[in-house]
Amino acid sequence: MTETVNPAEVPQFPSARAARCPFDPPPVLHALQEQGPLAKVRVWDGTTPWLVTRYEEQRALLADPRVSADVTRPGYPRSAPVLSKDGSAISFILMDDPEHARLRRMVQAPFTVRRVETLRPAVQKIVDGLIDDMLAGPNPVDLVEAFALPVPSLVICELLGVPYADHEFFQDNSKILIRRDADPEERAAAFARLVEYLDDLVGRKLDHPGEDLLSRLAERIKAGELTRQEAARMGVLLLVAGHETTANMIALGTLALLEHPDQLDLLRRTDDPKLIAGAVEELLRYLNITHSGRRRVALEDIEIAGQVIRAGDGLILANDIGNRDPEAFPDPDRLDLRRDARRHVAFGFGVHQCLGQPLARMELQVAYGTLYRRVPTLRLATELERIPFKHDGQVYGVYELPVAW
Amino acid sequence: MKIVIDQDRCIASGQCVTAVGEVFDQRDEDGVVVLLDPTPPAELASAVRQAAAVCPALAIRVEE
Structure with a gap:
């Protein structure tokens, strides 16, 4: 990484990745990390929050009770213009405790390690079925449409109690919602359509409850523990987060492996659950698709790494570059x-x-x-240069991945 | 080795269960951590330290 940053200049965030390094964070982040754990950056609205680039400082600040995730506080560095009409937090990820804990605990049960393990056979069946269909269909094919997107969409639909038949509707609106450069009104409209859709579904669960998570939220509404708007907004969060992120990891992970044939070979030749689980952790670290940073605001003055973050200062914790910190992960730019x-x-x-x-x-x-x-002969059906990457997404990935076998 | 957990801080990430299921479990109703063995045998010590290190809520304290 040869890029240097003039300390007198405040670099823009986010910034572009290097054209020939689609799996690496932008060079400016590497340069800033080398200079120190904290730097000021300029964001879309002209403000200059702190950018935290090193792993230890990121963990320390994200776990610090003097640091707030409350989007309504002055100084909070929003990643895009506000979505809700009244400026309120649209989900518990943008709130502090105790409100955050109250809402989050209502939806934690389906995500315990034990409950998730009980879903593994069903997920295996979905994955096998999609591969069967893919192998019986046209070759080459777009892996995003044929595999990466349907796997998590089918799973989160089942878990939430959302009809998969509606997948085009919610996938299209999710795409608009998480685009970094989308028109604010267009994003707000997509969000409103999703809330309306989930509100309607929650209404149906109130009358005809099932075994799914939306039905559990409907029970909370009946018990007076949750408002219908809170339930619908939580549903949007879980639906969008539940399929966009995993889909991008499947597709981008596959591309990264195709570009690292020795690593792909390890997975092709093993059924060892420990090796596979370790590979997942390394791909999560290396690709870190949530490339817009975690956003926070300081509640008090905080001394860290020889700097003072003032109360009210915005913080962006760039976990993509944190995961490439050589102090935390030796030879961090190598996929291993x-x-x-x-x-x-x-x-x-x-x-x-x-x-x-x-x-x-x-x-x-x-x-x-x-x-x-x-599919041991899986290969890219185009050149890497022609792959459309989600540079404009809140979540990184590829829009299409043509593959053949 | 002695382990102390803080159930109020726990956010049910389940990473302790993945790291060392002999020592940690989760409540069915909300995923909050349950300590199965506060004084685990020496052969689990390194896995327990890993569990404490990856806990995002800093809800696991290990006293050596």
Whole structure:
């Protein structure tokens, strides 16, 4: 990484990746990390929050009670213009405790390690069925449409109680919602359509409850513990987060492996659950698709790494570059499926760490652990330069991945 | 080795269960950590330290 940053200049965030390094964070982040753990950056609205680039400082600040995730506080560095009409937080990921804990605890039950393990056979069946269909269909095919997107969409639909038949509707609106450059009104409209859709579904669960998570939320509404708007907004969060992130990991992970044939070979030749689980952790670390950073605001003055973060200062914790910190992960820019990467911050850190991580891990273990063994001749059906990357997404990935076998 | 957990801080990430299921479990109703063995045998010590290190809520304290 030869890029240097003039300390007198405040670099823009986010910034572009290097054209020939689609799996690496932008060079400016590497340069800033080399200079120190904290730097000021300029974001879309002209403000200059702190960017935290090193692993230890990121973990320390994300776990610090003097640091707030409350989007309504002055100084909070929003990643895009506000979505709700009244400026309120649209989900518990943008709130502090005790409100955050109250809402999050209502939806934690389906994501315990034990409950997630009970879903593994069903996920294996989904993955095998999609591979059967793919092998029986046209060759080449777009792996995003044929495999990466349907796997997590089918799973989260089943878990939430959302009809998969509506997948085009919610996938299209999710795409708009998480685009970094989408028109604010267009994003707000997509969000409103999703809330309306989930509100309607919650209404149906109130009358005809099932075994799914939306039905559990409907019970909470009846018990007076949750408002219908809170339930619908939680449903949107879980639906969008539940399929967009994992889908991007499956597709981008496959591309990264195709570009690292020795690593792909490890997965092709193994059914060892420990090796596969370790590979998932390393791909999460290396690709870190949540490339827009965790956003926070300081509640008090905080001394860290020789700097003082003032109360009211915004913080962006860039976990993509944190996971490439050489102090935490030796030779960090090398994809090494055998390394112990479990301490990565791809799911964040602190009380807001990803709710669905056990489910995401299991889905990725089944997907990576099956696809390359069943389709050992899988290859890219175009050049890397022609792959459309989601540079404009809140979540990184590929829009399409043409593959052949 | 002695383990102390803080159930109020726990956010049910389940990473302790994945690291060492002999020592940690989760409540069915909300995924909050349950300590199965507060004084685990020496052969589990390194896995327990790993569990404490990856706990995002810093809800596991290990006293050596």
